[in-house]
Amino acid sequence: MSTDFQHAREALGRRLRELRGGQTQRALAAVLGWPQAKVSKLETGRQTATSDDMRAWARATGHSALADELVGRLQGLEFGTRSWRRQLSAGHRPVQDVLTIEYERSTRLRAWEGAMVVGMLQTPDYARAVFTRYAELHQSPRDVEDAVLARVRRQELLYRRGRTFHIVLWESALYAAVASPEVMAAQMDRLTSVIGLDTVRLGIVPIGARVGIPPANGFWMYDDRLVIVEDWHAEMWLDDAATVGLYSRVWETLASAAVYGTPARRLIARARVQAADGR
Template sequence: MSTDFQQARVALGARLRELRAETTGRDLAARLGWSQSKVSKLETGRQTATPTDLDEWAGATGHPEAAEELRARLQGLESRSRSWRRQLRAGHRPVQDMLTVEYERSTHLRAWEGAMVVGLLQTADYARHVFNRYAELHQSVRDIEDAVRARMRRQEILYQPGRQFDIVMWEAALHAGVCPPQVLAAQLDRLAGVIGLDTVRLGIVPLGAPLGIPPANGFWMYDERLVIAEDWHAELWLDDADSIAVYRRAWETLRQSAAYGPAAHRLIARAHAHLDLR
């Protein structure tokens, strides 16, 4: 869980405890029909309140006027951390459509990905296997074909003049067996072809290259206004200047270790040579 997210949750908990000042946690739990442990977890930031929880808390502590304030705090907290469980309730297609809006609003996009080929450069077959893997992990709606079509349509932005895509990947992503070897071979061919696009600058960090920082989670920077970073449980949507500056420095540091042009082609060819296509 992100430090910023947890700090915001702790701050919300402190506000809840402040509203409860005139009653004990035990009495409040009894009044609400909750367990005392739930009251404790909400106040210490170990559990995220729901909007209904906040409304009931405000009423039960005698401060119904505070409900709107509490909901605003929760909305601010959730705007930063968007859990996959909530995002995928309607399937993967709506998530893809929401991302497309951010791509279209941006002219300069930077990315780091160490685990797999970035979505914007995926083939349809590769994307299909990736979506299936995540649908299994999150036990989400299996709208795989709709999600693949949405991702493929978004790739049209690669050919629009006036945009720049600076993408840095770890060489490990070229070897990740998230799909059959034949599908990965076609995906590697796609990457090799992308290197020649005017709008794309693709760098690959070789295995064993000196690194300024350890490779971590994948992320996208949309101009200088937004960072979306992925984790297993959630996406972080960060729009404050300090967080954006940290991710900018992380991207610049990783970029310095990347190979470009013919050197990147050789890394792709090396990954292709390791495939067992029999």
């Protein structure tokens, strides 16, 4: 069993414990007709649940409406290619919670994104616009506010010592008007504010900069153990050493074309002016 799978299973267990609330394990086991040991193992991540287990748990704890969420979280335990259709069957919040585990486990985080501002640096309004559009695209449950809250809470990691975030954006990502001019202008202010944080190094690859390879899909690297790549139909979790090494070379190549500090501020300021002019 992979360590990543186990951590995700433990996260599911914490959610189950949260739904149990003040009910004792023994009382819940009696309602479900299970041994108390099974309840304990599911809550501590020592046993993998089934979809029927998740639905039964939701009913027995008085949260029947959350059955699909629990099933979606269970399906999200799989590694490799994770289709958005399956992952988003219970909405965006469960996906965000699973990702938070990887952020918390990691000390060196690197990102490349050429299409939009990365989630760790998004304002709530910008994130709301992104989640709304993806929910429309995938026709998934509308849990946008819960997803925004989960994303904003994860951003607290930016201010905790012990982690470094080296994030590289293509300049074109600053101009992708996924939200209103007011929201875009505020998002540019947010980017400017993180430049100079001890834990964050933000680079912008200027349009027209010479790059060693064509920019492609966005991805995150979690230490040297995991890469998560997003595509339209699925999210790919890649953890074999050769693939991680490949993405590390890709990231280094793109990062070397970026500008930092004052030059990056200038590019962001230029994008802010255009956003403001669009009002």
